[in-house]
């Protein structure tokens with residue numbers, strides 16, 4: 001187990017560069033299974049979740065090399081279509097290989113990805129959409145077995161704009177016969193990046209970023225090169241780090257439009273922001289004003305930023321109301337923030353955050369990736385020292401977070417225990 005020992009009270013000053021997006025890299029790496037050739041993917045973040053997706057491809061027979069942030073994948077000779085249970089248990093997003101395996105091999109077998117700390121995370125929308133494409137699906141003994149004699153393009157309406165279901169169905173449809181239309185599709189920037197990746201490999205996808213995506217099936221995809229977009233959630237986390245420590249931080253390699261839901265809220269909270277074409281500077285010398293937050297699919301306020309902005313709002317002047325509408329169990333960080341002196345009450349899907357003048361250090365535990373990030377933010381702002389257990393959760397989504405923050409004035413020591 002890894003733990004972070006953090007001394008609080010140091011304003012962050014300087015520049016932090018954002019890495020490539022985890023949630024764009026994972027579907028794009030899975031999509032490389034569709035390609036009858038070698039692809040080169042740049043700006044791939046060095047993250048544990050990306051390591052697991054690489055292991056999935058290697059397990060299926062693809063050749064994968066990964067030097068610094070460049071990954072080269074050759075899936076010409078994949079020999080398997082089943083993803084082992086232990087790989088599936090390591091990361092739920094391994095289920096993103098379902099669509100590309102069906103697109104390429106017309107068959108796939110994965111064990112049911114377990115729920116996780118933030119919710120049950122079912123796959124019913126993925127499976128319903130695949131059945132509409134002509135896939136025969138059996139769910140037995142905890143496994144999903146999928147097979148299709150042929151994949152015929154059709155119209156699919158998603159009951160809700162699921163990111164993963166949208167991505168899996170895009171990947172299953174690119175080599176299908178005819179045209180597939182996804183209605184009520186997710187509009188996240190990572191979906192647009194997946195469309196751009198597929199199209200530069202010879203697919204015909206349009207409409208990503210809107211709720212209506214059209215995919216014209218093609219015969220095969222060829223290799224090419226692609227660069228992953230910056231991680232908007234990492235960017236948002238760093239912007240909040242600058243605000244919560246009352247520092248002066250410039251976050252670079254940012255697409256401002258992708259973090260607009262957050263920066264708009266921070267402006268309402270009175271946080272100083274300077275926004276340019278590919279960087280955001282955050283500066284403040286006081287606690288934020290209270291603001292209300294409601295998480296929604298993009299372009300609403302992202303659920304993946306809910307724990308982080310809650311950490312900031314624990315120090316606000318006034319009372320903030322946070323409503324989590326995307327996941328049913330995403331308040332595990334509340335107990336831990338309370339241990340640091342925060343005044344938060346949860347009623348159902350709503351958290352009422354009454355601002356306090358300061359947080360104190362404490363021993364806390366990261367329950368998942370974004371909750372862990374929120375605890376780091378709170379600990380950096382808190383008085384005296386904090387210990388964060390289970391810090392390995394944080395490595396799933398942030399490249400050596402402690403190095404990036406220590407380079408701008410934080411004092412974080414990683415301890416392997």
Ligand code: EPZ
Nearest residue numbers: 023093121122123124125126162163164165304326327369
């Ligand atoms: C993606 O997860 C992200 N992960 C999540 O980021 C993110 O929180 C989520 O989208 C929402 O933006 C990756 O991209 C790898 P969903 P995904 O399908 O695709 C329900 C992080 O911290 N649902 O959009 O699993 C589901 O239960 C992670 O980086 C169904 O009911 O999210 C949830 O309540 C956490 N049936 C809601 O939809 C389905 O078939 C949104 O889930 C699928 C989803």
